[in-house]
Amino acid sequence: GAVVSQHPSRVICKSGTSVKIECRSLDFQATTMFWYRQFPKQSLMLMATSNEGSKATYEQGVEKDKFLINHASLTLSTLTVTSAHPEDSSFYICSARPTRGVEETQYFGPGTRLLVL
Amino acid sequence: KNQVEQSPQSLIILEGKNCTLQCNYTVSPFSNLRWYKQDTGRGPVSLTIMTFSENTKSNGRYTATLDADTKQSSLHITASQLSDSASYICVVSAIRGGGADGLTFGKGTHLIIQP
Numbered sequence: 001g002a003v004v005s006q007h008p009s010r011v012i013c014k015s016g017t018s019v020k021i022e023c024r025s026l027d028f029q030a031t032t033m034f035w036y037r038q039f040p041k042q043s044l045m046l047m048a049t050s051n052e053g054s055k056a057t058y059e060q061g062v063e064k065d066k067f068l069i070n071h072a073s074l075t076l077s078t079l080t081v082t083s084a085h086p087e088d089s090s091f092y093i094c095s096a097r098p099t100r101g102v103e104e105t106q107y108f109g110p111g112t113r114l115l116v117l
Numbered sequence: 118k119n120q121v122e123q124s125p126q127s128l129i130i131l132e133g134k135n136c137t138l139q140c141n142y143t144v145s146p147f148s149n150l151r152w153y154k155q156d157t158g159r160g161p162v163s164l165t166i167m168t169f170s171e172n173t174k175s176n177g178r179y180t181a182t183l184d185a186d187t188k189q190s191s192l193h194i195t196a197s198q199l200s201d202s203a204s205y206i207c208v209v210s211a212i213r214g215g216g217a218d219g220l221t222f223g224k225g226t227h228l229i230i231q232p
Contacts, residue, residue: 006160034218043206043222044161093160095218106218108153108160 003027004096006109013084014117021079021112023094029074030096034106035067038091050077074099084116119144121209123223131231134197138226140190140207148210148219152181152192155204155225164192164205194228202230 003026013019023033031052036044048069049057056069068080077096081088091113095106121142130136142150149168153161165174165181167190173182178195194201207223 004160041224041227043224046218046220049218091158106220108162110160111158113158 002098002107004094004107004109006092006094006112008112009110010113010115012115012117015085016083018080018082019084019114021081021092021094021114023077023079023096023109025075025096025098025107028096029099030077031074031099032097033071033077034095034097035069035077035079036093036095038093038111044093047079081114084114086116089114089116119209119211119221121207121221121223123205123207123226125226126224127227127229129229129231130197132197132199135193135195136197136228137194138192138205138207138228140192140223142188142190142207142209142221142223144188144209144211144221146212147185147188148212150181150183150190151208151210152179152190153206153208155206157203161206161208197230199230199232202228204228 005024007022033050035047037047038044046059047062050069050071052071058064071077091111093111094109097106124139151166152164155161164179165176167174167183169185180193183190204225204227206225209221210219
């Protein structure tokens, strides 16, 4: 149990275009999901907290107008990288916190590799 | 400031050998500590989770220890296999505070198992 999926697993796009990444909790409901970014050989960096039915909370330094987050249901959160630039190329990972369960428990998705040309 | 430091940064060992990875943290108030395995290009997968009262926890060939007094943890891998090659990340959870997700991540130890 407790599986989180991400789609797509990898995407290549042209500079200036927008890319949408989906994060789904497959067998549990998640009121809260998190979006992380990871650069090579670096730790995961929290970008934003996604709450079902309300606005996302962004970490300092993360542009909310560039990284649009929508958490329309208890099993789906989406991250849209708008007007992507080469410096946005990174590994994006989501995690989901079960609505019912230990508060600190999170399950991570497999990640999405984004390459902006 | 909550911090998690891992050592070594990278490690190369021969297949079949044992190894131990270290994690020191300053996260407070402490809730739990997890070790994750992250294969290249994949998301982290939980290996062990320990709360304040637990000193050791095993998961197959992986054994984690926790000393809450010195705020240190270790992950011991026994009889390493080629599939153990990955990054191992120590993640400490705070009861309150820390990031919005309540987690503080270490930078990981990059482990390479050579045949």
